[in-house]
Amino acid sequence: xxxxxxxxxxxxxxxxxxxxxxxxxxxxxxxxxxxxxxxxxxxxxxxxxxxxxxxxxxxxxxxxxxxxxxxxxxxxxxxxxxxxxxxxxxxxxxxxxxxxxxxxxxxxxxxxxxxxxxxxxxxxxxxxxxxxxxxxxxxxxxxxxxxxxxxxxxxxxxxxxxxxxxxxxxxxxxxxxxxxx
Numbered sequence: 001x002x003x004x005x006x007x008x009x010x011x012x013x014x015x016x017x018x019x020x021x022x023x024x025x026x027x028x029x030x031x032x033x034x035x036x037x038x039x040x041x042x043x044x045x046x047x048x049x050x051x052x053x054x055x056x057x058x059x060x061x062x063x064x065x066x067x068x069x070x071x072x073x074x075x076x077x078x079x080x081x082x083x084x085x086x087x088x089x090x091x092x093x094x095x096x097x098x099x100x101x102x103x104x105x106x107x108x109x110x111x112x113x114x115x116x117x118x119x120x121x122x123x124x125x126x127x128x129x130x131x132x133x134x135x136x137x138x139x140x141x142x143x144x145x146x147x148x149x150x151x152x153x154x155x156x157x158x159x160x161x162x163x164x165x166x167x168x169x170x171x172x173x174x175x176x177x178x179x180x181x
Contacts, residue, residue, distance in 0.1 A: 144179070147179075148176065151175045151178075151179070152168075152172050155171045155175055156168065156171050
């Protein structure tokens with residue numbers, strides 16, 4: 001009897017479900033399934049369109065705004081970097097020009113000081129040369145006078161050695177004539 005009761009229970013369940021296949025494939029329940037499918041899709045549509053999609057759109061818009069702002073900031077920084085490089089190059093060129101100008105002025109000052117020192121040295125050398133020439137001329141005149149005196153004395157001695165008597169005026173005139181050339 002228990003088996004009969006179980007068989008009757010299975011039979012009733014199969015009769016309730018139809019042919020005994022999957023309920024989703026039972027054509028008699030399609031209208032009910034389509035109704036709940038439409039209701040579920042409408043609910044999902046309203047949940048997504050009212051809650052989820054606006055949040056996603058806000059996040060995407062915020063990201064796009066951040067990216068746009070970052071790109072604009074990068075362009076600004078690039079422009080500032082180009083300006084800074086241009087200013088740096090200009091300052092470097094100005095500094096080089098200033099350094100060359102200072103070097104030229106310093107060279108000119110040093111050359112002027114050097115020219116002045118050379119002129120002063122040349123003047124001192126010229127003064128020393130004139131002074132030296134005067135001393136040399138004085139020494140030369142003294143030497144010539146000494147040579148002339150020695151020559152006169154020697155000539156007088158030579159004439160006396162040969163047994164003659166030398167006339168001092170004639171010997172002096174002969175020595176003076178010979179010394180002139």
